[in-house]
Amino acid sequence: MMELSQIIRTCNLKSVVVHEEEIEIKGFYTSDxxxxxxxxxxxxxxxxxxxxxxNTIAVATLVGVRAIVIVHNxxxxxxxxxxxxxxxxxxLTSSDDQFTxxxxxxxxxxxFE
Amino acid sequence: xxxxxxxxxxxxxxxxxxxAAEVDFKHVVASDLMSDVLLVDEEDILLLTSLASDQVVxxxxxxxxxxxxxxxxxxxPSSMAEIAAELGITLGRSGYSKYDAxxxxxxxxxx
Amino acid sequence: MADPLKNGDSGLAGTRxxxxxxxxxxxxxxxxxxKVRDVMTSELAAVERTDPLRVAxxxxxxxxxxxxxxxxxxxxxxxxxxxxxxxxLEGGYIDDPCHKHMSTKLVVLxxxxxxxxxxxxxxxxxxxxxxxINREQQLVGIVCQRDINRALLIELTQEFNxxxxxxxxxxxxxxPFNLYVLREFPxxxxxFENAGKAANMIRKVLKEKKFxxxxxxxxxVAAYELEINLCVHSDGGVLTWRMSKxxxxxxxSDSGPGIEDVEWACKDGNSTAIEWxxxxxxxxxxxxxxxxxxxxxxxxxxxxxxxxxxRAVVFVEPRSTDHRQHDQN
Numbered sequence: 001m002m003e004l005s006q007i008i009r010t011c012n013l014k015s016v017v018v019h020e021e022e023i024e025i026k027g028f029y030t031s032d033x034x035x036x037x038x039x040x041x042x043x044x045x046x047x048x049x050x051x052x053x054x055n056t057i058a059v060a061t062l063v064g065v066r067a068i069v070i071v072h073n074x075x076x077x078x079x080x081x082x083x084x085x086x087x088x089x090x091x092l093t094s095s096d097d098q099f100t101x102x103x104x105x106x107x108x109x110x111x112f113e
Numbered sequence: 114x115x116x117x118x119x120x121x122x123x124x125x126x127x128x129x130x131x132x133a134a135e136v137d138f139k140h141v142v143a144s145d146l147m148s149d150v151l152l153v154d155e156e157d158i159l160l161l162t163s164l165a166s167d168q169v170v171x172x173x174x175x176x177x178x179x180x181x182x183x184x185x186x187x188x189x190p191s192s193m194a195e196i197a198a199e200l201g202i203t204l205g206r207s208g209y210s211k212y213d214a215x216x217x218x219x220x221x222x223x224x
Numbered sequence: 225m226a227d228p229l230k231n232g233d234s235g236l237a238g239t240r241x242x243x244x245x246x247x248x249x250x251x252x253x254x255x256x257x258x259k260v261r262d263v264m265t266s267e268l269a270a271v272e273r274t275d276p277l278r279v280a281x282x283x284x285x286x287x288x289x290x291x292x293x294x295x296x297x298x299x300x301x302x303x304x305x306x307x308x309x310x311x312x313l314e315g316g317y318i319d320d321p322c323h324k325h326m327s328t329k330l331v332v333l334x335x336x337x338x339x340x341x342x343x344x345x346x347x348x349x350x351x352x353x354x355x356x357i358n359r360e361q362q363l364v365g366i367v368c369q370r371d372i373n374r375a376l377l378i379e380l381t382q383e384f385n386x387x388x389x390x391x392x393x394x395x396x397x398x399x400p401f402n403l404y405v406l407r408e409f410p411x412x413x414x415x416f417e418n419a420g421k422a423a424n425m426i427r428k429v430l431k432e433k434k435f436x437x438x439x440x441x442x443x444x445v446a447a448y449e450l451e452i453n454l455c456v457h458s459d460g461g462v463l464t465w466r467m468s469k470x471x472x473x474x475x476x477s478d479s480g481p482g483i484e485d486v487e488w489a490c491k492d493g494n495s496t497a498i499e500w501x502x503x504x505x506x507x508x509x510x511x512x513x514x515x516x517x518x519x520x521x522x523x524x525x526x527x528x529x530x531x532x533x534x535r536a537v538v539f540v541e542p543r544s545t546d547h548r549q550h551d552q553n
Contacts, residue, residue, distance in 0.1 A: 030212040032145035036163050036185060040210065048212065050149045051508065052493050075493060099143040099215050106216030148510035151445045164505045171420030175427060175444040177437070200424070
């Protein structure tokens with residue numbers, strides 16, 4: 001378990017929509033398949049994905065994701081931002097790919113556990 | 114590190130052992146979007162994906178990947194293993210989530 | 225009308241002038257090489273000289289032919305045409321023996337004449353068919369224009385297959401840049417089982433020819449994305465692979481439904497793909513962006529309601545790699 005602010009700082013994430021940095025992240029999930037996120041993503045988690053699409057917010061809200069990181073620095077469409085605002089989800093971007101960012105965060109959780 | 118070693122590390126198993134099974138991979142791609150996979154310019158890629166479809170194998174061949182590990186406990190359709198055999202691409206599977214698989218591989222590479 | 229049996233000496237030399245100057249060489253070679261016996265129909269319906277005309281009439285009806293040869297002990301005597309039958313019916317002599325009313329002043333072909341000779345006869349005499357005899361004047365077959373067309377089509381197909389397999393696999397091995405290819409791969413809508421096969425095949429050939437791996441990757445990625453695009457977005461289309469002197473051109477063309485806003489479609493993340501396509505790992509709006517990224521030249525034309533054509537060119541010559549790296553920086 002760790003704070004979002006910690007991850008943002010150490011992993012060089014860019015905030016797109018962040019209501020509150022001091023929230024607890026209790027799990028991590030990396031996927032680009034929304035059906036998979038729906039089925040397996042843990043609650044109160046951070047989702048690493050390439051899917052810069054409003055549907056991602058919709059699915060994330062359903063399973064209780066707290067923050068989404070879009071990899072490859074992909075542009076976030078306005079529709080997605082609006083939905084994140086409305087649903088109270090943190091939306092961030094990273095220049096890493098899914099593997100690298102997962103490894104980075106994995107390294108952090110090791111130190112904190 | 115080879116795809117065979119990773120599969121063992123992830124408590125998985127090899128469904129088809131292809132030409133490059135013993136080749137050390139130089140780069141890991143963890144994606145479920147094939148266009149995203151095609152973005153990568155590296156050589157000797159290990160592909161981690163939770164997408165269980167024939168197109169994954171074709172994509173792996175296009176980028177010259179050493180092999181594919183299907184994560185998240187996904188079961189490949191029988192056609193997927195057949196195409197892997199046809200194209201000579203190593204295919205493994207593991208019950209690890211993609212995130213946990215990434216972290217585990219990273220840990221192992223650090224050692 | 226000239227007696228054709230004595231006419232065989234006009235021969236080969238005279239046939240060339242009948243061939244238009246712009247006729248492809250391959251066809252000229254073919255019509256000189258093939259003999260009449262190679263194209264004729266040899267299982268033919270014929271009547272004996274003493275058979276009544278009624279027999280010829282029913283043969284025409286049953287076999288749907290418009291002329292029946294008349295022979296005696298294998299020797300060709302003449303021909304009964306539909307016209308002869310009509311006249312027989314009008315004149316009330318349909319039960320007369322054939323030899324009494326058949327046409328005997330006939331143009332015939334010999335079986336070892338070149339096909340060019342037969343073509344010349346069709347032009348000259350405007351008959352629908354010619355009986356074919358051998359040196360012993362035995363009737364051995366009949367030739368109509370359809371026979372010639374069919375034979376030429378079969379020959380042409382074989383010739384093209386031969387040329388194609390040569391261009392791909394028997395090209396000068398020491399210099400892959402001489403590789404010349406023109407290939408078309410049809411892609412059906414939503415055929416995910418086969419989508420990607422063309423790209424993999426292109427990749428395989430380029431790899432066998434030992435092109436630089438980085439360039440092969442660029443060609444393969446462009447071909448694959450375009451192939452998937454045809455499969456996902458079009459009503460079906462064709463992926464064309466053209467290659468000459470190290471210039472690889474991949475073209476995807478379809479006949480519909482066309483793109484509303486091409487500029488929008490070429491932007492990262494924009495996609496009209498429906499959810500189940502996304503679940504297959506495609507339709508994330510990265511395809512065209514990817515093609516653009518790997519191609520040295522990129523071109524797209526589309527109109528809603530008609531079709532879309534996307535062309536990507538990749539230079540696989542060594543010097544083009546420098547140019548590309550420069551672009552990426």
